[in-house]
Structures are given as structure tokens and as C-alpha cells.
Amino acid sequence: MRSTISILEQIKSSHPELQFEASDDFYWSPSNSTIYYRESMEVEDYPFLLHELSHALLGHRQYARDIQLVAIESQAWDKALQIAPQYNLAISQTLIDESLDSYRDWMHSRSHPGRHPRWCRYVVWQS
């Protein structure tokens, strides 16, 4: 059985230009080129790490309009799907659909402060 640590180390060593830091959640911080990941990584958490890595690889730094947010999230998932096989990982379409739906829901509820998609905190860095 593969160790999840070894996949993480593999991802880290493939991207020496990026910082990786254990945290309480997954997110990409463009300001210090750091990908934060949950300290207790399980195999099912890897899609989120690849998603944040994809934001980094695609150079996502900001978005101008809400309408672009879902497109940016969608691009990050497309990229994550492309790179997943390099690490023998799979990402389910259901997960991607749920993630994108959470962004659409969030955009319709922006008047409620503190609510943001739980899937990816990329947007937090824009506010």
C-alpha cells in the first residue's frame, strides 16, 4: 500500500518553486507562493491538494469579476485532472461538480458575510 506521505513528498519535489505548509485547510496563497494543506492528509484529500497546486501552476492571482470565479475554479479542476495520473490519483467528477456548485451557491449568497465555499479558499485571498 502506498503511503500518503510519499505522494505528498513526490508532489513537493516536483515543484521546488512552490512552498508547501501544513495548515488547517487547503488553500493557495499567491502572495508567498505557498500551498497550504491539511496536516492529517488522507488519500481522499489529495484532489484538493492537486486543485490548489493547479491554481499555482495556472498562475491564478486574482479575478476581476464574480462571473470569472467559477471559470477559474473550473480551470483549476481541469488542470488537476490532467496532473492526477502523474501521482496515480483519481478525481471524481462528482467532487468537481459539488465544488463548482458550492461556488455558484456562494455567489448567490454574498450578502451573508462569512459564507464562502468550503471546497477551496482561493477566494478568501481576493477580499
Ligand SMILES: [Zn+2]
Ligand atoms: Zn480553487
